[in-house]
């Protein structure tokens with residue numbers, strides 16, 4: 630394993646198994662020769678050897694609350710009722726004054742409403758409730774960053790690569806099929822193509838969100854400075870000298886949430902675009918979805934899983950993994966149920982997403 634980490638391509642030339650693994654991967658790993666020390670290597674191998682899947686622990690299952698629209702409507706209705714009550718009170722006291730006047734009873738001048746203690750108290754309560762509602766929801770949104778589009782160190786366009794040139798997402802984000810993370814490709818993956826593509830000439834003109842023009846060729850030169858590559862002397866290039874590009878991460882879930890790409894892409898067959906939007910039309914990527922708990926839950930409520938079922942002739946379709954849910958299986962057969970959603974297999978249980 631240590632030889633693989635240091636320089637997989639060297640090992641793949643002499644070792645049949647390594648060659649096989651290398652050929653079966655869509656993306657290549659960075660070469661660490663000269664960049665990693667022996668203690669670091671030992672630590673990596675030790676970590677991998679000792680690694681065990683995390684055991685989920687959490688509170689007992691329950692039903693999550695619905696979204697807060699009910700509370701808002703309730704608040705508005707209360708406010709209207711309070712206003713009506715105020716107006717009626719005012720009308721009542723005016724009528725009383727009129728009748729008192731006509732009967733000739735003298736009463737002290739009424740206190741103007743802005744000095745009336747009852748009105749002041751009522752107004753304070755309303756302010757407290759409405760203000761509290763907005764403060765609380767603003768705090769829950771705190772840290773969310775829909776539409777976040779940071780300026781990246783290289784103007785790298787998904788539209789040019791995944792759109793116009795139709796490079797498969799998994800060529801660069803292949804980890805999404807097998808692991809929790811989709812991962813960002815290393816410089817060496819870019820260089821697979823850019824060793825020969827030295828300039829940007831074929832694609833459309835590129836502009837930044839602020840309207841300024843982008844020189845694609847200049848951006849490719851930036852890539853070369855990270856890679857330590859000189860196009861005039863391509864043969865002398867040493868991939869092991871490449872420095873990683875410091876991309877700014879766009880999507881960030883809080884640490885208390887567990888999200889797994891392979892679960893959604895391989896088992897769930899959800900398209901990247903459902904969650905990330907039309908990436909193939911974006912130059913620089915921005916965050917398309919809210920990434921709130923309600924967003925995850927709503928999709929789990931509505932999305933059907935590829936449930937394992939057998940038709941009348943006994944032919945089986947769907948994901949075999951679900952054959953363990955015998956009850957649903959029987960319900961589908963007897964017609965009590967026509968499909969199974971993520972919710973039915975436990976997609977709303979707190980501990981599936983929180984650890």
Ligand code: HEC
Pocket residue numbers: 781785787790791796797798799800801802813814876877878879880881901902905908909913914
């Ligand atoms: C040629 C390589 C390449 C291909 C092909 C590619 N990407 Fe990317 N992707 C990158 C790089 C590099 C970044 C980091 C820079 C950035 O955010 O723009 C990235 C970033 C992203 C991000 C944002 C990650 C974050 O920081 O949160 C998403 C989402 C994404 N890609 C989705 C896709 C999808 C969907 C496709 C297919 C339609 C795709 N990518 C195709 C290289 C690629």
Ligand code: HEC
Pocket residue numbers: 798799802805809810811812813880881882888890893894899900901902903904905920
């Ligand atoms: C069900 C929704 C969903 C689908 C489908 C999905 N993603 Fe993501 N993606 C997310 C979320 C949520 C995050 C943020 C993860 C985090 O912060 O831990 C993310 C993060 C990323 C990142 C940033 C790096 C990382 O792994 O955290 C990349 C790149 C990315 N996605 C690419 C893709 C690609 C490519 C596909 C399709 C093959 C895809 N995603 C499909 C929801 C999704």
Ligand code: HEC
Pocket residue numbers: 783784785786787789790794796814815816818819820821822823826828829830831832835843845846848849852
């Ligand atoms: C599968 C081949 C391939 C890979 C891998 C690839 N590119 Fe490209 N790249 C292209 C092609 C094709 C063009 C368009 C050239 C043209 O239109 O003249 C391009 C254009 C560019 C441009 C200029 C346009 C723009 O997007 O600003 C930059 C910068 C660039 N690539 C950076 C990268 C980076 C960074 C990576 C690694 C994350 C990468 N490329 C990976 C094929 C690739």
Ligand code: HEC
Pocket residue numbers: 882886887888889892893896897898899903904920921924925926928929932933934935971974975976981982
């Ligand atoms: C576009 C729809 C969609 C969105 C959005 C979505 N999911 Fe899912 N999720 C699915 C599907 C479909 C499955 C079922 C996969 C399968 O067949 O096993 C799933 C399964 C899961 C599971 C496994 C559940 C189980 O019982 O095994 C977890 C955990 C999970 N999702 C977490 C999340 C989190 C966290 C988010 C939000 C950040 C999220 N999901 C957003 C569609 C979605």
Ligand code: HEC
Pocket residue numbers: 690691692693694769770772773882883886920921922925926929976977978979980981982983
């Ligand atoms: C499908 C995945 C999923 C399930 C199931 C889930 N959560 Fe969440 N939860 C999330 C995500 C994603 C966030 C982060 C939202 C954000 O960043 O705003 C979150 C945030 C939270 C927060 C922090 C407050 C907030 O809104 O940011 C609490 C508390 C919480 N969840 C409790 C629960 C409880 C209790 C349950 C079970 C009844 C539960 N969650 C079930 C995905 C889930």
